Amino acid sequence: MxxxxxxxxxxxAASASALPVMSRVASAQAYPSRPVRLFVGFAPGGGTDVxxxxxxxxxxxxxxxxxxxxxxxxxxxxxxxxxxxNAAPDGYTLLAASLANAGNAxxxxxxxxxxxxxxxxxxxxxxxxxxxxxxxxxxxxxxPELIAYAKxxxxxxxxxxxxxxxxxxxxxxxxxxxxxxxxxxVPYRGAGxxxxxxxxxxxxVMFNTMSxxxxxxxxxxxxxxxxxxxxxxxxxxxxxxxxxFVPGYEAxxxxxxxxxxxxxxxIVDKLxxxxxxxxxxxxxKARLVEWGATALAGSPADFAKFVADETEKWGKVIRAxxxxxx
Numbered sequence: 001m002x003x004x005x006x007x008x009x010x011x012x013a014a015s016a017s018a019l020p021v022m023s024r025v026a027s028a029q030a031y032p033s034r035p036v037r038l039f040v041g042f043a044p045g046g047g048t049d050v051x052x053x054x055x056x057x058x059x060x061x062x063x064x065x066x067x068x069x070x071x072x073x074x075x076x077x078x079x080x081x082x083x084x085x086n087a088a089p090d091g092y093t094l095l096a097a098s099l100a101n102a103g104n105a106x107x108x109x110x111x112x113x114x115x116x117x118x119x120x121x122x123x124x125x126x127x128x129x130x131x132x133x134x135x136x137x138x139x140x141x142x143x144p145e146l147i148a149y150a151k152x153x154x155x156x157x158x159x160x161x162x163x164x165x166x167x168x169x170x171x172x173x174x175x176x177x178x179x180x181x182x183x184x185x186v187p188y189r190g191a192g193x194x195x196x197x198x199x200x201x202x203x204x205v206m207f208n209t210m211s212x213x214x215x216x217x218x219x220x221x222x223x224x225x226x227x228x229x230x231x232x233x234x235x236x237x238x239x240x241x242x243x244x245f246v247p248g249y250e251a252x253x254x255x256x257x258x259x260x261x262x263x264x265x266x267i268v269d270k271l272x273x274x275x276x277x278x279x280x281x282x283x284x285k286a287r288l289v290e291w292g293a294t295a296l297a298g299s300p301a302d303f304a305k306f307v308a309d310e311t312e313k314w315g316k317v318i319r320a321x322x323x324x325x326x
Contacts (some may be wrong), residue, residue, distance in 0.1 A: 031091055031267050032065040038257070039070050039084050040096045041077025043190075047209050051125050051255040052096040054287055058278035063271075069096075076104055076165055076325065078111065085118045089262035091271065094122065097258040099167045099314070102307060106315035107165040107325045116311060119258040121304035122268055123275035124296030126288060127252040128209040130171045130228040132242055133217065135201045143225050143245040146205070150181040159183040160203035162191035164326045170314050171207040171228060171251040173321040178246045198222065209253045210235060210292035228252065235292030254296060254310070256303055272300050 040049045052069055060067045072080035077100045087093035105115050140146045150157050161168035164187050176183050186203050188194035198206045199221045214235060216222045226242035227233050228251040242249045279295040288295060
């Protein structure tokens with residue numbers, strides 16, 4: 001009798017221990033059963049917003065539920081980030097993460113969260129290379145000429161950006177340090193207004209994303225001196241890499257998807273596979289090529305390592321340049 005009771009106890013214990021696993025699997029299989037919100041920390045039309053909306057239809061189709069994009073601009077994307085990190089870790093509230101999140105980890109002293117600690121990396125979306133460009137009225141046509149001109153005119157060459165700590169500034173500050181030159185940083189409220197003034201000659205230099213630059217470079221409104229990738233880009237085949245003149249220089253604006261810490265692995269895996277499949281969609285691939293961007297496909301672990309590396313890289317630049325948040 002005691003042996004029978006012991007057997008029953010062991011069977012019940014085994015069944016009880018299997019319940020959490022079965023529950024998680026069932027939850028992942030049922031996910032998503034309602035629309036999923038994807039928070040973007042920028043106003044509509046920005047690079048991160050554009051990439052999120054590019055992926056939106058393909059991701060919605062693969063998940064079988066609508067992906068609702070919510071723009072929550074402000075505080076350098078920290079408002080949107082905090083909203084997501086405070087949400088339930090159930091896969092229904094996601095963040096369109098970007099280079100801004102990597103920089104903010106060092107740029108802001110009193111954040112209410114630790115980005116690397118408090119997120120679950122889901123998947124990368126795309127890399128949008130930065131392009132070193134100048135206003136056509138500036139009498140330089142190559143990177144060596146720009147470096148020589150800046151050294152001959154210290155404090156006279158203005159560098160536009162989308163704001164303090166923006167990707168435009170960070171890439172520009174890294175170039176200044178690596179090239180040993182002085183460019184006067186002029187922050188704007190967004191990369192768009194800065195680019196308008198670059199074309200008008202109010203500022204002379206800017207690092208801007210390829211997707212935002214291509215049409216203006218091709219129209220002759222901006223002069224591209226270099227692309228910030230390891231190899232030359234098909235979208236601008238005649239433009240050299242910055243690294244050909246400043247060895248080791250590389251910078252791209254990136255976007256991806258993150259979830260709150262504690263999101264079940266089964267849901268993260270399902271989202272990751274859906275994002276990667278979406279990036280393989282012919283329409284998405286064609287648009288990325290058109291913009292000069294490349295897919296950042298990979299596993300959640302790949303994206304987590306990428307974000308950690310970017311956080312370390314831009315943290316060093318921010319500290320070396322003594323950049324302070326507004």
